[in-house]
């Protein structure tokens with residue numbers, strides 16, 4: 476019997492046909508009937524802003540927990556794809572006046588902070604999916620660039636999620652809608668995950684692996700930590716739990732992957748989750764690596780995603796046009812191309 480019973484709505488073959496022009500179709504007919512759609516938490520609206528003009532060229536929507544990480548990523552990707560801002564302008568936080576999320580646009584790349592945990596990511600995804608719809612974006616890809624705890628995996632390792640599991644080990648996300656439980660499949664794009672893995676280089680001074688990710692609703696008790704304000708289990712209980720996770724192929728734990736996978740899949744949008752481990756949970760609970768070390772670690776998923784974006788744009792012949800003739804780091808990109816071809 477299907478995990479999703481009668482209340483799930485996974486995409487059928489006919490529905491996939493709906494997406495064949497590449498634009499994002501909303502599965503909510505109410506939106507079309509509204510005079511305007513206010514994307515409240517992004518400080519944008521379908522009448523107050525020309526969303527097609529502002530965002531119609533977006534191809535990659537990259538998300539991560541903190542505003543600073545996403546601002547850094549925006550600057551980094553700008554250099555990598557050689558994007559030049561119009562003269563006299565600087566990178567601005569488009570959603571600054573929402574005081575909720577931060578959003579930066581670098582040509583076809585949107586960089587958005589999502590906060591911590593399911594409710595925060597869920598609200599953002601509803602509004603970003605509607606933004607893609609209003610802007611008539613074609614085939615956007617959503618990528619979460621995060622941090623996590625490794626399970627048998629050392630700090631600094633980059634982990635690409637192949638399957639997101641909830642705390643009951645289901646490849647699904649549980650919603651409560653009108654007081655009823657609705658389970659939706661939490662499917663990420665397997666081909667995209669493999670493509671990302673192929674962009675890891677043997678010269679990278681760290682490992683990049685693919686595995687299952689456990690998504691929890693809490694950082695402390697929910698992830699089996701002994702160091703929260705409360706703890707009603709023993710160290711032995713914790714280790715048995717982590718070993719059980721490991722025996723089922725779980726390599727990391729974080730807090731957004733199932734909702735991210737479930738909502739993007741429900742919208743027919745290809746998605747991936749790439750996180751760097753901040754510690755190996757088999758060795759402890761406290762995140763105590765030095766700040767500079769953690770900062771460098773957090774660049775690693777960004778490097779992988781940048782390789783993917785550069786490769787995709789180059790394949791479409793769009794890399795040079797972004798920089799109006801000058802690719803800032805051609806040597807680096809050539810290297811990346813060689814690496815990915817070698818892996819293919």
Ligand SMILES: O=P(O)(O)O[C@H]1O[C@H](CO)[C@@H](O)[C@H]1O
Pocket residue numbers: 539540541590591592620621622623694729730731
């Ligand atoms: O680094 P980010 O993207 O915030 O993700 C991870 O870090 C937070 C916990 O510290 C959780 O949101 C978890 O999923």
Ligand SMILES: O=c1cc[nH]c(=O)[nH]1
Pocket residue numbers: 622623624625694698728729730753762
């Ligand atoms: O252990 C960790 C580290 C980062 N993020 C998490 O959710 N858990």
